Amino acid sequence: MADFDLAVIGAGAAGLSVAAGAAQLGAAVVLIERGRMGGDCLNTGCVPSKALLAASRAVRGVSDAARFGVIADPPVIDWDRLRAHLGGVIASLAPIDSEARFRALGATVLRGEARFVDPATISVDGRAITARRFVVAAGGQAAVPAIAGLQGVPYWTNETVFDLAERPAHLLILGGGPIGLEMADAFSGLGCRVSVVEAGRIAAREDPELAAGLRRELVIRGVALHEGAALTAVAPGPVLLLADGSRISGSHLLVAVGRTPNLAALDLGAGGVRAGSAGIATDRGLRSLTNKRVFAVGDIADPMGLGPRAFTHVGSYHAGIVIRRLLFRLPARVDYAALPRVTYTDPELAQVGPTEAEAVAAGLDVRVLRWPLADNDRAVAERDIAGLVKLVVSGKRVVGAGILGPHAGEMISQWTLAIAQRTPLSALAGLIVPYPTRSEAAKRAVGSLFAARLLSVRTKTLVRWLSRLPW
Template identity: 65%
Template structure:
């Protein structure tokens, strides 16, 4: 008889969600975690980064207050107090992910490293534990690129950035994706010099270039130095005691701190997956669309470490919750469940935020949608954005000629708050008429989404035939 019904490796967002489901069903659950409960999201990622961004936003609001007739002195940054705010946010949320909570739910929490020793056995804490089902949710780690000279200089990742006792004088960030851009803006608003080095032709390479341009200008206006299309030749110690990044064009950028934000890699090392017959690639554990291992039917994978065939890995906390729901249906209840990312949102939490749900225009065309309707509504035509002095931004919708939404891109304040509306439309295959006809409170930024959807119907409503019909109908008694 197996020791556990479900053994879960990793107490991050994905593992905790699965453990909560299984334990509350009365199953015998082992939750194995070698580091901090809550994983990357609580301790090194979503929570501390958003707390830091919140502090930075307050500083920028103080600088911008004069535009609204409010005169304030330049903000003084108390770095110790900023750090206390970040730690306080983590501490306030930590009980939700704690050992005590999951033990109270009925799970056994094992604080140890874990690895497979057989297709149905995990070794952890000096003991072997057999299982009926297992879920690998070990997450991912910051990628450390093979930059010449990196061994000669200290560097930061998101796992060490929030431990700095003093603010960076000049933070050099390698990587212009979401993490790099968020931390660039946060630190420049908190009084640091910041340079972002991106090897690709442009920052935020996955996103719609039309909206990225607006974000680029916003970051530059606040003082973030962007070096795009810049190949990094090497890093080296600097005479002033810091470090320097040397680019292929020969330019040299001296700084005090180096942050690596060049992606993430799954935490496969140490799991000994071959001992359990679990197939994996460098992208993660290979699964089908129910997140079940293709080579060991006892095992599922969830979160960043899962590599579903045909979809690939996705490194977002909300994907972890989606994975847990799929596994609950497929593993716990034996119901048909398949992963679908058609309505998956992603947000870069800069200011303005850049949100994407579904396909960008380029992705839609690559997917074979040759006939598209592209619908736009600028925030300069949104009353709330104008009233708040934030008219820069855009809602861009990608739809089929018949009015089915394929994707939505939004650049603007709190753009991520619109993502749920678009996700519901795409996920439920609602027509654009549903959004165009929605009654929204006035004035809100979401009205820009409604107006963009309404643009789909304008050519028909204002066509010559429609005008003739309206004229004829007006003659009726």
């Protein structure tokens, strides 16, 4: 007999969701964590970064109040109190992810390093544990590129930047992806000079038109963006040496070039679990291709070569699939067709489904519907008109949606549902949206598709004919 029905390795968002669901449904669960409960999201990722962004926006709110006729004193930033704010937010959410809560749910919680001994056994700091099934939710860590001189200078990653004891005078950021851009926005709003160095273009995964709008706003706020910049070395200072011979000097360096799965300590080979640089190779049901006892969820999972999706909501989504498969024997599978993602800058950039270019490359016959927030009454009233709603339409439905604007992450949900449920455009055009809201922009974009037909000569002729008929 196995010691447990289910052994979950990793107490980040994905592992906690699996453990909580399985324990509450009556399974014998052991949850193993070598670091802090809550993993990256709670301690060094989503939670502290959004708390920092909130502080930055508060500063900008004071600074920009004059546009409403409100004159305020220039804000003063108390760095120690700001750091206390970050710690307080983490502390307020920590009980949800705590050992005490999971023990109360019926799970066994072990603190230590887990590694496979054989395909049916793991060892946690020398203690052998067997289970009927294993779920690897070990997450990922900040990737550190092999750049000459980097190891010789102090640098920060998303895992350490929130511990900065002083406000950076000039923060250099390697990487123009979501983490790099969010930190650029946050620290610039807190009064720091910020320079972002990106080998390609910023927000490379996102629609170029929306990324261009974000670029404009960041530059307006004083962020120096160096795109298409090949970094050759890092010198003490820190100083970034670029291939074109230019040098960028700063006071602090943040490395934000992506993430890599935490594979090394697991000894997956001993467990007969195949993995590559993208993570553990699984089928679309998140089951290992080589050890049927093992499932992988979250940042460490690579289902059918689709690659990892390093979002907390993906970890929760994966957990639901594994729970359905393991406990109810249902044929649940990963489907990323309606997977939303958000870069939480100001304005936010949210995307679900393929971009225009991706849809065309996939062979779809597409048309694009746009509505600028400059034509949205709520945006005008708030004097914050930067942004755009962009919908990618194929046939009679929306297949992709992108939004650049304040609260875009909140607005994208209706399009996630519309894409997932294949909602007809006619139904979306008839949706009643409260006025005045920014969500109207998306409805106006859909409505623009029907406006040309409605105002055609044929329709006008029909109206004139109908008007002559008796009631």
